[in-house]
Amino acid sequence: MFIDDCIEATRRLMKSNFMEPINIGSEEMVSINELIDIVAEIANKQVKKKYKLDAPTGVRGRNSDNRLIRSVLNWDFEISLRSGLKETYFWIDDQLSRFDS
Numbered sequence: 344m345f346i347d348d349c350i351e352a353t354r355r356l357m358k359s360n361f362m363e364p365i366n367i368g369s370e371e372m373v374s375i376n377e378l379i380d381i382v383a384e385i386a387n388k389q390v391k392k393k394y395k396l397d398a399p400t401g402v403r404g405r406n407s408d409n410r411l412i413r414s415v416l417n418w419d420f421e422i423s424l425r426s427g428l429k430e431t432y433f434w435i436d437d438q439l440s441r442f443d444s
Contacts, residue, residue, distance in 0.1 A: 344369040344407075345427030348420040355416040368407025369420045381425055385432045 344367070352367040373381075376392065383390040412418050 344420055344424075345422035345430070348422050348427075352412065352416065352418050352420075355418050356412075359416055361415050365412050365415065366407045366409060367412060368409070369424060370406050370409050371424045372406040373424060374403055378424075381428055382432065385425075385429045 348369070349367060356365065356367070379390055379392065409419055
């Protein structure tokens, strides 16, 4: 989840009277393979994936169930994973280029 969305949800939660645990996250389901593909596309890089097939397997993907936060705080994430990663990637790239000079 992009930081701007996280801050907005946290701000709304802090201003509310809601006192129970609540998910703040993106409902976009993404696997590690998909995440790698998205970042490689943004970076315009080719990535060769190597799999360790004998390693333990975990969850196939993660996302947030936002039904409660939508109903309680009238909030939902706005910035897609791809858009947030793109903005973050180019911000980091810009920061690093300043050291290359």
